[in-house]
Amino acid sequence: MDETKKTPAAPAxxxxxxxxxxxxxxxIVLDVAYQPQVRTHRDTRSLMLxxxxxLLPVVCVSVWQYGFGTLLRIVMSVCSxxxxxxxxxxxxxxxQTIDDLSAAVTGLLMCLTLxxxxxxxxxxxxxxxxxxxxxxxxxxxxKNFLNPALAGRAFLAASYASAMSRWTVPNAxxxxxxGITMATPLGQLYDQxxxxxxxxxxxxxxxxxxxxMGELSALAVLLGGIWLLWRRVISWRxxxxxxxxxxxxxxxxxHEGFTNLEWMSYNVLSGGLLLAAFFMATDYSTSPVxxxxxxVYGVGIGALTVLIRRYGGYPxxxxxxxxxxxxxxxxxxxxxxxxxxxxxxxxxxxxxxxKKAAKEAAK
Amino acid sequence: xxxxxxxGVHPDYMKAPExxxxxxxxxxxxxxxxxxxxxAPNKPLVKKGDYVTMxxxxxxNPAPVSAPVHASVSGTVVAVEPRPHxxxxxxxxxxxxxxxxxxxxxxxxxxxxxQMHDSEAILERIREAGVVGMGGAMFPTAFKIRGxxxxxxxxxxxxxxxEPYLNGDHLTMLNYPExxxxxxxxxxxxxxxEKAYYGIEENKQDAIDLLNSYHPERFGIEIVPEKVKYPQGxxxxxxxxxxxxxxxxxGIPSGVGCxxxxxxxxxxxxxxxxxxxxxxxxxVSLAGSALxxxxxxxxxxxxxxxxxxxxxxxxxxxxxxxVLGGPMMGICATSLEAPNIKGxxxxxxxxxxxxxxxxxxxxxxxxxxxxxxxxxxxxxxxxMYYSKGDYANMEKYHITDCFECGSCSFNCPAHMPLTHxxxxxxxxxxxxxxxxKAAAEANAAKxxxx
Numbered sequence: 001m002d003e004t005k006k007t008p009a010a011p012a013x014x015x016x017x018x019x020x021x022x023x024x025x026x027x028i029v030l031d032v033a034y035q036p037q038v039r040t041h042r043d044t045r046s047l048m049l050x051x052x053x054x055l056l057p058v059v060c061v062s063v064w065q066y067g068f069g070t071l072l073r074i075v076m077s078v079c080s081x082x083x084x085x086x087x088x089x090x091x092x093x094x095x096q097t098i099d100d101l102s103a104a105v106t107g108l109l110m111c112l113t114l115x116x117x118x119x120x121x122x123x124x125x126x127x128x129x130x131x132x133x134x135x136x137x138x139x140x141x142x143k144n145f146l147n148p149a150l151a152g153r154a155f156l157a158a159s160y161a162s163a164m165s166r167w168t169v170p171n172a173x174x175x176x177x178x179g180i181t182m183a184t185p186l187g188q189l190y191d192q193x194x195x196x197x198x199x200x201x202x203x204x205x206x207x208x209x210x211x212x213m214g215e216l217s218a219l220a221v222l223l224g225g226i227w228l229l230w231r232r233v234i235s236w237r238x239x240x241x242x243x244x245x246x247x248x249x250x251x252x253x254x255h256e257g258f259t260n261l262e263w264m265s266y267n268v269l270s271g272g273l274l275l276a277a278f279f280m281a282t283d284y285s286t287s288p289v290x291x292x293x294x295x296v297y298g299v300g301i302g303a304l305t306v307l308i309r310r311y312g313g314y315p316x317x318x319x320x321x322x323x324x325x326x327x328x329x330x331x332x333x334x335x336x337x338x339x340x341x342x343x344x345x346x347x348x349x350x351x352x353x354x355k356k357a358a359k360e361a362a363k
Numbered sequence: 364x365x366x367x368x369x370x371g372v373h374p375d376y377m378k379a380p381e382x383x384x385x386x387x388x389x390x391x392x393x394x395x396x397x398x399x400x401x402x403a404p405n406k407p408l409v410k411k412g413d414y415v416t417m418x419x420x421x422x423x424n425p426a427p428v429s430a431p432v433h434a435s436v437s438g439t440v441v442a443v444e445p446r447p448h449x450x451x452x453x454x455x456x457x458x459x460x461x462x463x464x465x466x467x468x469x470x471x472x473x474x475x476x477x478q479m480h481d482s483e484a485i486l487e488r489i490r491e492a493g494v495v496g497m498g499g500a501m502f503p504t505a506f507k508i509r510g511x512x513x514x515x516x517x518x519x520x521x522x523x524x525x526e527p528y529l530n531g532d533h534l535t536m537l538n539y540p541e542x543x544x545x546x547x548x549x550x551x552x553x554x555x556x557e558k559a560y561y562g563i564e565e566n567k568q569d570a571i572d573l574l575n576s577y578h579p580e581r582f583g584i585e586i587v588p589e590k591v592k593y594p595q596g597x598x599x600x601x602x603x604x605x606x607x608x609x610x611x612x613x614g615i616p617s618g619v620g621c622x623x624x625x626x627x628x629x630x631x632x633x634x635x636x637x638x639x640x641x642x643x644x645x646x647v648s649l650a651g652s653a654l655x656x657x658x659x660x661x662x663x664x665x666x667x668x669x670x671x672x673x674x675x676x677x678x679x680x681x682x683x684x685x686v687l688g689g690p691m692m693g694i695c696a697t698s699l700e701a702p703n704i705k706g707x708x709x710x711x712x713x714x715x716x717x718x719x720x721x722x723x724x725x726x727x728x729x730x731x732x733x734x735x736x737x738x739x740x741x742x743x744x745x746x747m748y749y750s751k752g753d754y755a756n757m758e759k760y761h762i763t764d765c766f767e768c769g770s771c772s773f774n775c776p777a778h779m780p781l782t783h784x785x786x787x788x789x790x791x792x793x794x795x796x797x798x799x800k801a802a803a804e805a806n807a808a809k810x811x812x813x
């Protein structure tokens with residue numbers, strides 16, 4: 001589909017003009033294209049750059065709590081993701097796509113879902129799976145059906161279970177807690193059934209708790225989410241539906257030893273729910289694009305998260321919830337078609353009736 | 364709450380209504396194409412060597428869907444031959460050598476007071492003066508209004524001018540407010556309705572205030588301020604914003620009791636009825652980065668683009684594209700020699716700066732096309748099925764509802780040629796329907812001969 005075609009008329013005119021004249025007046029060959037003749041300033045690269053900017057507060061909190069070791073892991077992860085994308089495209093002799101920054105976003109997001117104590121080579125393994133297997137083998141950007149970052153994480157969780165569930169004590173809790181490792185807030189909630197006084201709501205908000213690099217501070221994630229919404233990178237539908245579903249379900253369910261409101265706040269603010277709702281579930285190629293499809297998808301993620309946390313083997317369920325709903329995106333888009341402009345409910349009913357009548361007549 | 368519709372985009376408006384209207388000196392030769400409307404092409408009424416006066420009818424076709432054309436200058440006819448047409452191809456045109464006397468033609472006297480209240484007389488004059496939809500569609504206005512009589516209960520005047528760069532409607536409102544309101548009144552009387560609704564985007568607040576100071580209710584007009592958003596000026600969006608009615612798929616506004624007439628058309632109706640002046644000139648917005656500065660030029664119909672560019676001081680950067688109308692729905696001209704016609708609201712001279720073309724665009728499935736489609740379509744899927752050549756699914760996704768506003772392509776961060784694909788697909792559907800019709804007819808003939 002070549003958008004611009006050289007006009008047949010312009011060269012014809014140029015050919016008609018005598019040679020001398022053509023020398024004096026530079027030949028003008030006009031481009032011809034269908035509308036629109038102007039385009040938005042946004043491009044894929046600028047959208048991805050906005051996602052990276054949105055993740056900066058989260059990165060800062062992780063450095064604050066776990067030192068520059070996390071920064072090293074993040075940089076390694078981003079570089080390896082970009083390298084794998086570059087290498088795959090090079091080997092398969094395809095056009096290079098690393099400057100759209102999508103591989104960098106995958107590397108960054110993937111690393112943020114990991115524990116700050118992971119061996120430094122682990123994100124590299126995860127990125128190989130994420131970029132090569134999940135993204136590029138299915139055709140690259142826009143074609144993959146699973147979120148590469150989360151699929152990479154799931155791959156690592158299955159292959160290196162012990163390294164993936166080793167949570168070290170953050171700087172803020174040094175001296176408060178004995179030992180090197182400790183349970184995450186979600187582990188406390190579901191395995192122990194109580195929250196110690198150093199894991200209250202303010203700790204969850206500001207991020208002075210153990211956890212994956214990107215899920216420490218709820219405020220930092222929210223800040224990034226608001227940035228994405230303000231820059232119109234994502235629509236409000238998916239995050240609202242996801243967080244809303246978790247909030248409503250946990251508020252209704254409640255738990256022994258907590259008031260319902262407490263239980264809800266802990267569930268919404270701890271773990272990777274917010275990070276997933278704003279940054280993972282909204283991944284373009286793996287989420288539905290129709291307005292109603294987005295809402296159902298978000299509610300699905302929220303509901304599955306609550307179910308996995310409550311009844312599943314892991315306290316942390318949101319990454320699997322997103323992966324499961326990724327698989328449904330296509331079907332959701334098909335099921336929740338947009339309402340056709342100019343067609344009322346009465347028209348639809350009439351159409352249905354006509355179809356039925358035709359069927360009856362055929363019998 | 365201001366009136367609006369769902370979806371739409373906010374392009375860089377690049378408007379320059381503060382630039383006063385410059386009268387562009389008519390060129391030494393004007394080229395008047397016989398097709399300046401949708402419908403049956405006109406046949407030339409003059410031949411080489413004839414002397415014509417300014418405003419004299421020089422082309423006509425008796426078919427109902429047609430509009431005559433008039434000489435925009437006085438002078439001698441030097442050729443009646445096919446010439447490059449702004450919308451492509453060669454079209455039979457009358458070339459007039461300007462004598463710079465502007466000898467007026469007296470064929471069309473102003474209407475009498477009595478005639479101004481007679482729908483039939485006004486419609487007759489609208490047709491005779493060659494008035495067409497001057498928003499760019501160029502559908503013969505008399506035929507459109509006649510078709511709506513009895514069906515239409517709400518007349519909507521389109522003053523959105525939502526396309527970037529264009530200022531003609533805005534300047535008409537500011538310079539000729541009373542004439543414009545009288546023109547709308549005439550269209551209202553011709554349409555046999557009690558009230559006309561004048562939808563104007565709020566970025567023309569000065570014009571809204573000015574028109575309101577003339578008490579539009581005296582003329583049976585209500586001014587409806589609208590939210591600034593492209594494509595507010597599209598017919599279906601105007602109907603939706605003003606009346607909240609939705610035009611049926613494949614239908615026209617009169618199907619839901621509305622008719623939409625553009626600002627500039629109403630002013631042309633005023634000139635035709637009060638001044639006896641056919642459509643021979645209009646305000647054309649000349650802009651684009653190839654020009655030194657934008658100009659709002661009162662331009663005669665038939666002025667070649669090359670001459671227009673010269674009048675604006677020539678090109679300062681290499682020209683890449685000539686866009687007729689606004690940049691969102693405008694069509695590219697194929698030749699600098701082609702003239703402007705009745706429907707040309709703007710001539711944009713674009714360089715590489717405006718062209719954000721990408722060589723191998725890749726859809727990232729962000730769904731931003733769906734968010735902005737004013738027709739509730741799903742361009743991302745339509746494009747996918749288009750690439751596969753899957754007609755059944757294209758139809759299922761209502762590709763024929765697309766009116767090619769360009770919002771999806773504009774908003775696409777990957778710069779996919781979405782509108783291009785849908786326009787092509789619609790042409791394929793048309794060709795397919797015609798082929799099927801021809802096959803059915805051939806079959807029927809075969810059956811009959813048996």
